[in-house]
Amino acid sequence: MSGANREVTVELGGKTHSATGRALEGADYEEFASWVLANNPLLADYQSKVDRPLPVEILTLGDER
Numbered sequence: 372m373s374g375a376n377r378e379v380t381v382e383l384g385g386k387t388h389s390a391t392g393r394a395l396e397g398a399d400y401e402e403f404a405s406w407v408l409a410n411n412p413l414l415a416d417y418q419s420k421v422d423r424p425l426p427v428e429i430l431t432l433g434d435e436r
Contacts, residue, residue: 381430389433394426403427 377392395403404427408415418425 387436390430392428392430394428400427
């Protein structure tokens with residue numbers, strides 16, 4: 372997604388962190404998406420009904436805020 376703001380805020384266990392998102396592509400996408408779809412029947416069902424691959428974002432946590 373060109374020009375997208377990848378900076379987000381994540382709350383985990385009562386703590387707040389900055390984070391940066393990265394869209395998976397290529398072999399990384401294929402490997403992770405196949406695992407997700409094999410282990411999540413609801414997403415697999417949805418994926419079977421749409422014409423495009425579901426986007427997958429990986430978040431890298433930054434400093435605690």
